[in-house]
Amino acid sequence: MPRKSITSYDVAKAAGVSQSAVSRAFSPGASISKPTREHILKVAGEMGYQPNAIARSMSTARKDIHQKSGMVGVIVTRLEDPFFAQTIAEFSRGIQAQGWQMLLFTVDTEAEVDTALNTLMQYKIDGAIVLSAILSDQMARACNTQGIPVMLYNRSAEGLNASSVEIDNHEGGRMAADILLEAGHTRIAFVGGEEGDATSTRRQTGFEERLAEAGRQIFRHETGDYTFDSGREAALRLFARKDRPDAVFCASDVMALGVLHAARNELGLRIPEDFSLVGFDDIPSAGWAGHALTTIRQPVRRMIKDAVDNLVESMESPALPPRIRRFEGRLIIRNTVRQVGSSSP
Amino acid sequence: MPRKSITSYDVAKAAGVSQSAVSRAFSPGASISKPTREHILKVAGEMGYQPNAIARSMSTARKDIHQKSGMVGVIVTRLEDPFFAQTIAEFSRGIQAQGWQMLLFTVDTEAEVDTALNTLMQYKIDGAIVLSAILSDQMARACNTQGIPVMLYNRSAEGLNASSVEIDNHEGGRMAADILLEAGHTRIAFVGGEEGDATSTRRQTGFEERLAEAGRQIFRHETGDYTFDSGREAALRLFARKDRPDAVFCASDVMALGVLHAARNELGLRIPEDFSLVGFDDIPSAGWAGHALTTIRQPVRRMIKDAVDNLVESMESPALPPRIRRFEGRLIIRNTVRQVGSSSP
DNA sequence: CTGAAAGCGCTTACAG
DNA sequence: CTGAAAGCGCTTACAG
Numbered sequence: 001m002p003r004k005s006i007t008s009y010d011v012a013k014a015a016g017v018s019q020s021a022v023s024r025a026f027s028p029g030a031s032i033s034k035p036t037r038e039h040i041l042k043v044a045g046e047m048g049y050q051p052n053a054i055a056r057s058m059s060t061a062r063k064d065i066h067q068k069s070g071m072v073g074v075i076v077t078r079l080e081d082p083f084f085a086q087t088i089a090e091f092s093r094g095i096q097a098q099g100w101q102m103l104l105f106t107v108d109t110e111a112e113v114d115t116a117l118n119t120l121m122q123y124k125i126d127g128a129i130v131l132s133a134i135l136s137d138q139m140a141r142a143c144n145t146q147g148i149p150v151m152l153y154n155r156s157a158e159g160l161n162a163s164s165v166e167i168d169n170h171e172g173g174r175m176a177a178d179i180l181l182e183a184g185h186t187r188i189a190f191v192g193g194e195e196g197d198a199t200s201t202r203r204q205t206g207f208e209e210r211l212a213e214a215g216r217q218i219f220r221h222e223t224g225d226y227t228f229d230s231g232r233e234a235a236l237r238l239f240a241r242k243d244r245p246d247a248v249f250c251a252s253d254v255m256a257l258g259v260l261h262a263a264r265n266e267l268g269l270r271i272p273e274d275f276s277l278v279g280f281d282d283i284p285s286a287g288w289a290g291h292a293l294t295t296i297r298q299p300v301r302r303m304i305k306d307a308v309d310n311l312v313e314s315m316e317s318p319a320l321p322p323r324i325r326r327f328e329g330r331l332i333i334r335n336t337v338r339q340v341g342s343s344s345p
Numbered sequence: 346m347p348r349k350s351i352t353s354y355d356v357a358k359a360a361g362v363s364q365s366a367v368s369r370a371f372s373p374g375a376s377i378s379k380p381t382r383e384h385i386l387k388v389a390g391e392m393g394y395q396p397n398a399i400a401r402s403m404s405t406a407r408k409d410i411h412q413k414s415g416m417v418g419v420i421v422t423r424l425e426d427p428f429f430a431q432t433i434a435e436f437s438r439g440i441q442a443q444g445w446q447m448l449l450f451t452v453d454t455e456a457e458v459d460t461a462l463n464t465l466m467q468y469k470i471d472g473a474i475v476l477s478a479i480l481s482d483q484m485a486r487a488c489n490t491q492g493i494p495v496m497l498y499n500r501s502a503e504g505l506n507a508s509s510v511e512i513d514n515h516e517g518g519r520m521a522a523d524i525l526l527e528a529g530h531t532r533i534a535f536v537g538g539e540e541g542d543a544t545s546t547r548r549q550t551g552f553e554e555r556l557a558e559a560g561r562q563i564f565r566h567e568t569g570d571y572t573f574d575s576g577r578e579a580a581l582r583l584f585a586r587k588d589r590p591d592a593v594f595c596a597s598d599v600m601a602l603g604v605l606h607a608a609r610n611e612l613g614l615r616i617p618e619d620f621s622l623v624g625f626d627d628i629p630s631a632g633w634a635g636h637a638l639t640t641i642r643q644p645v646r647r648m649i650k651d652a653v654d655n656l657v658e659s660m661e662s663p664a665l666p667p668r669i670r671r672f673e674g675r676l677i678i679r680n681t682v683r684q685v686g687s688s689s690p
Numbered sequence: 691c692t693g694a695a696a697g698c699g700c701t702t703a704c705a706g
Numbered sequence: 707c708t709g710a711a712a713g714c715g716c717t718t719a720c721a722g
Binding site: 005040048050051052053054055057058067069070071078080081082084085086088091092093096101102103104105106118119120121122123124142146147228232257260261262264266267284285288289290291292 | 350380393396397398399400401402403407411412414415416423424425427429430431432433434437438441447448449451463464465466467468487489569573577605606607609611629633634635636637
Binding site for chain 1: 691692693694695697698699700
């Protein structure tokens with residue numbers, strides 16, 4: 001027995017004004033006298049009236065102007081990953097704080113991003129955030145002609161008409177190499193993401209570059225998929241052979257924790273006595289006492305605030321050109337890297 | 346230079362048919378001939394036309410019928426918590442699989458749930474999911490009269506006109522007590538959520554009930570807020586005194602991991618040699634090799650599938666009465682509880 | 691400041 | 707099966 005919800009006409013009748021007046025009472029800058037607005041708001045409150053956001057969005061469509069829905073679409077893969085969970089949580093708060101709603105779309109592979117965005121566009125989102133994935137050139141153009149700004153997070157744009165916010169992966173890779181070289185390591189392994197993964201590739205490139213400056217190169221390369229289990233398996237492979245690495249750099253904390261747990265509890269190795277370990281991201285569990293993972297921290301809060309602010313600006317001024325922003329990571333020294341001098345007898 | 350997006354009128358003109366025909370071509374069961382539909386779909390495809398979901402939602406509003414938007418609102422607190430991250434990830438996939446979109450609202454305290462729901466209702470959501478929180482009686486009624494079914498997850502309803510899916514917390518508490526009693530423990534502490542937290546209270550009640558049956562009671566009670574840090578602090582308090590517990594049951598895995606890390610790495614205690622530890626939920630990191638936490642598993646997949654299916658049914662048949670569903674947890678024995686007989690010399 | 695009216699892009703009885 | 711038209715609940719020029 002659902003009843004029809006009450007509309008601005010109902011309120012108008014009850015308040016003895018026109019429907020336009022009711023609409024104006026609920027529009028912040030509208031031209032309406034203070035007493036009229038207050039009276040209407042009072043009557044509306046008593047009746048439990050709430051403006052219909054869908055109808056508002058509908059009527060907001062004008063010639064050559066993108067229809068405003070008040071919603072921003074967010075596309076994410078692997079939401080169960082702590083790094084993304086934290087990211088989505090921050091985005092959600094940030095978007096709400098600015099008065100927008102978040103339409104969330106979960107995708108399993110990067111290939112689905114275009115389709116997801118397409119679906120979201122049918123809902124007339126005012127802007128889109130794509131996490132750790134890239135969209136096609138064609139899709140970027142479609143967003144562009146429809147006046148929908150796109151923000152790439154944890155990826156960068158390169159020629160696509162999209163803003164982006166990401167960590168300086170190359171420099172982060174260099175930092176990781178730095179501390180491992182400083183500790184005197186020589187057989188340094190790298191556990192990265194799958195072949196072609198942009199983030200992992202950049203971290204690796206920076207890492208190798210710094211290694212090369214010291215006359216070294218990666219001792220062994222393993223591939224994972226950013227899950228704990230893939231880190232665990234990489235560790236098993238890494239330490240199965242006789243010539244073991246004396247240090248491991250992982251392209252993410254989650255994988256590093258997989259390495260750490262497998263090494264300590266399945267392989268009986270000590271960290272950092274038997275090998276040093278460095279991660280990337282600084283997710284909450286990296287700091288837990290029993291992990292104390294040395295890692296490269298991403299300033300997530302600042303990065304997300306920047307991303308949200310920039311997207312909001314673009315949604316409000318569609319003419320704004322896209323902006324690419326890169327943040328610096330910071331080395332967080334905890335207990336998984338051998339101290340200089342404390343190693344050799 | 347955003348261009349106006351193309352509408353069904355544009356397609357109609359290009360295809361030489363009426364606008365109604367275009368609309369029908371995109372409505373699954375509509376009365377339209379196969380050749381006409383195919384022709385329209387072809388032309389539309391070439392033009393890149395996509396129906397406007399907002400307009401569709403608008404025109405779907407009819408007398409005494411709730412306007413369908415195709416969106417379900419989801420309200421969550423603490424999305425950064427692994428348990429909720431996993432939950433939201435599953436909900437997102439489940440909702441999408443059924444053809445709905447997810448409008449996500451993050452809230453900091455339970456008091457904000459009503460307001461959040463109110464906002465979501467302005468967007469004419471077809472249904473709502475509230476995670477680990479309860480809404481007011483009044484709000485439940487408002488949803489009811491507007492024909493919006495509400496699904497409570499991880500909470501139960503009791504008289505509210507809302508469906509719910511949750512674990513049997515009472516029985517889960519009993520299970521935890523069971524294994525601890527069986528291991529021969531006598532000084533059993535409990536780390537729960539804040540005063541009045543429904544979930545924690547139920548787990549505690551079941552736990553105490555089983556303890557009482559064995560002629561025992563809780564040795565010490567600590568309070569946390571479901572965060573890792575609060576578990577850590579509870580452990581510090583618990584083991585600061587001379588008369589220490591020999592077992593700890595935590596109302597969540599996250600808190601149990603806080604206890605575990607603090608005990609091992611800050612207090613120098615061994616688990617289960619110095620005390621046994623049991624958690625609740627079985628989040629992914631509970632199973633990591635270095636944790637191997639004994640816990641009560643929630644069948645999350647099944648629970649969420651059930652919740653989504655039930656909500657979808659209610660959205661499609663508004664007359665359906667709410668349904669309360671409780672799932673059984675399962676004891677997952679790992680390495681944090683002392684084996685029987687291996688304790689005393 | 692206020693009201694009457696057009697328009698947003700669809701869906702769906704209503705007639706043919 | 708098909709088209710003309712009303713209607714969904716708003717916003718916003720346009721006149722007063």
